[in-house]
Amino acid sequence: MAQNFFTEIKIPQKKFFEGLVFPKILSPNPRNSVEFHSLTDAIKDQKPWLDSVLHQHGAILFRGFSVSTAADFNNVVEAFGYEELPYVGGAAPRTNVVGRVFTANESPPDQKIPFHHEMAQVPEYPSKLFFFCEVEPVNGGETPIVLSHVVYERMKEKYPDFVQNLEEHGLIYTRVLGEEDDPSSPIGRGWKSTFLTNEKSVAEERAAKLNMKLEWTEDGVKTIMGPIPAIKFDKTRQRKIWFNSMVAAYTGWKDARNDPVKAVTFGDGKPLPSHIIYDCLRILEDESVAIPWQKGDVLLIDNLAVLHSRRPFASPRRVLASLCK
Structure with missing residues (x-):
């Protein structure tokens, strides 16, 4: 039984939605009567139960x-x-560490990374995300999370016409990439590492598979993705979700090459209303849960159910990530 190894703990940051705690926090059961040698053993033994909890x-x-x-x-x-x-x-920008593990976004610690579903701006996105706190931050550096369907419902109630436009037209994302990674930018991944190749022809093939258009420049490339849906239907939970990177692009895709206001538009090319974007950001913050990292924490996120972000922090902080289909 799962309760023989795991016990649920309560922390002040948790919230309840429709009677369910968010997130679920599991620790070792001090009265463990089952001989598990590690968390990995427990996961393998309790995988169906953990999948249902997630x-x-x-x-x-x-x-x-x-x-x-x-x-x-x-x-x-x-x-x-x-x-x-x-x-x-x-x-x-990310760096492979070991096996399936990468660094999380390597942008400077003073920069906030806005809420987004991982890779929502491309057709092939992960269904699951793992984060791991290897080095606990001195202060700040939380990874706030928020339930996507809650955001959809609040936006639909407050801005029905805007949400209808999103559902009808989707979004277009535009981003200008340099050749190499720019570690000073939260969106500074160069085209070589974005497409995992040094060859422009291979990059074009891989972009085409994503239905992404490329426009080459002297020192980089403009990528145009979309129209792509901004609202999805989560079939497994039978509800609509706020599945997009709209707020992240509009408020955070800023660097020497990119203007965030031009980074995302309606699918018909019309500009997004600024006041609604910033009100959506407020809703995301209001509904989110931000738990301070502790060394050894592992956070598993269902990418179809939950958006995440990153708060600024004082170094050192090292959070690693892994993406799953």
Whole structure:
């Protein structure tokens, strides 16, 4: 039984939606009567139960387990048995650490990363995300999370015409990439690492598979994605979700090459209303849960159910990630 190994803990940041706690926080049961040697053993033994918990609550935080290194984290990810998703088309600078584990967005610590579903701006996105706190931040650096269907319902209630436009037309995302990664930018991934190639022809092939248009410039490329849906229907939960990177693009895709106001438009090319975007950002913040990281924390997110972001922080902080199909 799962309760023989896991016990649910309560923390002040948790919230309840429709009677369900968000997120679900699991720790080792001090009265464990079953001989599990590690979290990975428990995951393998309780995989169906953990899958059902994730589906019901949208996110699980594993806290207090013996997960201390990137290799330990890689073992946890592999224990779940989800297929790996290559990071093709994403915007964030990342570095492979070990196995299926990468650094999370490497943008400077003073920069906030706005709410988004991982890779919502491309057709092939992960269904699951793992985060792991290897080095606990001095202060700040939380990864706030928010339930997507809650955001959809609040936006639909307040801005029905805007949401209808999104449902009818979708969104177009435009981003200008340099050749190499720009670590000073939260969207600074160069085209070579974005498409995992040094060849323009291969990049064009991989972009075409994503239905992404490329316009080459002297020192980089403009990528145009869309129209792509901004609202999806989550069939497994029978509800609509706010599945897009609209707020992230409009408020955060800013660097030497990119103007965030031009980064995202309605699918028919019309500009988005600024006041609604910023009100959506407020709603995201209002409904979110931000739990301070502790060393060894592993956060599992259902990417169809939950958006995430990153708050600024004081170094050192090292959070690793893994993406799954």
